[in-house]
């Protein structure tokens with residue numbers, strides 16, 4: 156297992172690549188990233204830091220357990236959430252963790268999830284901020300989208316960021332796992348953005364890049380009559396093909 160310094164280094168590299176201006180995933184302080192250290196703690200981006208230029212000191216180490224407890228606890232006001240986040244920090248005097256830290260705790264506690272990247276890619280948000288958003292997300296368009304992004308995405312209607320959003324994401328992910336028998340790779344939040352979750356940093360980068368490409372293709376189809384989604388049988392076939400499973404493992408760098 157990678158040691159904590161190596162995990163932090165990998166997280167910094169992943170965050171900077173997700174923040175590359177050419178990828179148009181984020182500007183300014185948008186987006187946040189995290190990586191599991193072990194069963195007890197994880198690294199998460201500090202509030203106000205910027206992905207393109209972030210360094211090791213731009214992350215907070217936080218304890219998972221007290222954050223997961225918030226998901227099942229009572230509703231909290233903004234000050235109580237801020238205090239609970241600070242109390243979960245290994246260094247309570249350090250930087251303040253991202254407001255989405257509870258959501259990261261929930262996703263990093265799923266089996267096989269080690270890295271999480273949340274961004275606001277322009278093409279993805281062009282869809283997530285549209286009136287016809289649910290119709291736009293009813294299928295997959297091409298085989299590589301299925302290989303990298305999975306057979307479907309989790310869709311989360313708009314919820315107030317922070318604890319309410321973390322609770323809805325947890326519930327929608329649980330529904331996805333019982334429907335598909337696997338972790339989701341892509342979570343799409345209405346009027347907000349994308350979350351990519353994976354076993355490796357490379358997974359998260361690949362998923363973000365492919366979800367962004369698929370969004371551009373989907374928008375492009377509307378110039379020529381709208382999307383021709385793959386049939387359920389083609390989708391099931393690609394998801395199950397052994398050569399595609401092999402390609403999936405090679406792409407994730409595992």
Ligand SMILES: [Zn+2]
Nearest residue numbers: 186273347348
């Ligand atoms: Zn966001």
